[in-house]
Amino acid sequence: MTLDPLELQPRIDQQFMRGALREAELAATEGEVPVGAVVVHDGSIIAAAHNQRETLHDPTAHAEMIALTQAAAALGSWRLSGCTLYVTLEPCPMCAGAIVNARVPRVVYGATDPKAGAVESLYTLLADPRLNHASAVTRGVLEQECGDLLRHFFRARRKSDRPGEGLG
DSSP, X not given: OOOOHHHXXXXXXXXXXXXXXXXXXXXXXXXXXXXXXXXXXXXXXEEEEXXXXXXXXXXXXXXXXXXXXHHHHHHTSXXXXXXXXXXXXXXXXXXXXXXXXXXXXXXXXXXXXTTTOTTTTSOOGGGOTTSSOOOEEEEOTTHHHHHXXXXXXXXXXXXXXXXXXXXX
16 A cells, blocks of 8 residues: 555654754754754755854854855755755744745645744745745644743743843
């Protein structure tokens, strides 16, 4: 008996989102906001990254931006056709713009970002017909795990920001 590829897709998405979650966990251990991303091409991860804004002192060092750069280098092209980006948090406007410019055909994300999300929460950049590219979007993959990681990180940060306590 052969399984329908559409029936396999949720399992495949969860598998690759777990890779993005591992990257997000690395970010948290480095004191970075725990967001992770992987880029998949032909069934394999070709790029994996996490937020590094604090480490690199770079406001553009979001997980998605770094992963897109790595994927372009791996493929030898800025056009990331045939790729899927998995990210633990809904991309912001900067990252959504980069996704459009890189022509990423599909984006899968975990937790929504009601304060800065540019895929569905605040803006719908990946589906805006005025732009030169649109991406298919799957949201909510491992949403609870992705959201919990962020909530725990910020809860711990708020506790450590109390007077008389430091981050380390």
